[in-house]
Amino acid sequence: MAESIYIPESATKAEKYQAILPQVESLISTETDSYANLANVAAVLKETFGFFWVGFYLVKEDQLVLGPFQGPLACTRIAFGKGVCGTAWKEAQTQLVPDVDAFPGHIACSSASKSEVVVPGFKEEKVWIVLDVDSDRLDDFDQVDAEQLEKLMHIVSKYC
Template identity: 70%
Template sequence: MAESLYLPTAASKAEKYEALLPQIEALISGEPDLTANLANISAALKGAFGFFWVGFYIVKEDVLVLGPFQGPIACTRIHRGKGVCGTAWEQGKTQLVPDVDAFPGHIACSSASKSEIVVPGFYKDEVLLILDIDSDQLDDFDPTDQEYLEKMMKILEQTIA
């Protein structure tokens, strides 16, 4: 088990993701507990990129319920189709939001959040969980984040049984 992440200091965002993803895969491979894996992934992403908030919501009884996260306190339950996370769940696709205040129906769990990316994770072709990452900067996420976070979710999906 890894206890530290090793990331290049003078690297592009893509190079940091390239270095991080194999470490996340090694960290969660062989660990069957979803909560433990989500906790370590949250910590790894926050540590690597310094995001304002990183965490997961898990589908339970037809509502998204807050799971492991890193950052300030958060909304506990989110309904399908509500806010960015509920929209990602309903549509089954990544939501890249440069300005959360411009997103119709945005749920403001924190007024400090300015931009957001939300990536669904699947089990048996159904959305099982949501990765939610917030930034306190406008337009902080781009297609590079989307590409690598979707790859990371595919790695996570392989561990879900």
């Protein structure tokens, strides 16, 4: 069982993702409890990048229901197609939002959130979960985040 993750301090963002992805896979590949795994993945992302909020919403009862997360209080349930998370679920694709106030129908779980990236996870070609990452800075996410978080979600979907 891992007790810590190695995070190269002077590395670029891409290098940090490259460092943590195999560690996350190693961490969650031996644990059978999905919630424990999701909680550890959220913790690794928060510790590595200092994101304002990072967590998961799981598809349950035809809505997204809050799962493990790191950060301030969050919205508990999100409808299909609503907000950034519901849109990622509906469109089954990553949503990269540089300014949440400019996103039509954005759900403000926290007024401190300024930008967001949401990545769906798939099982049997259907979205079963979304990873939601928020920043308290505008335009804080880019293609590196989107691509690397998509890789992370492939790992999550494999083991959770």
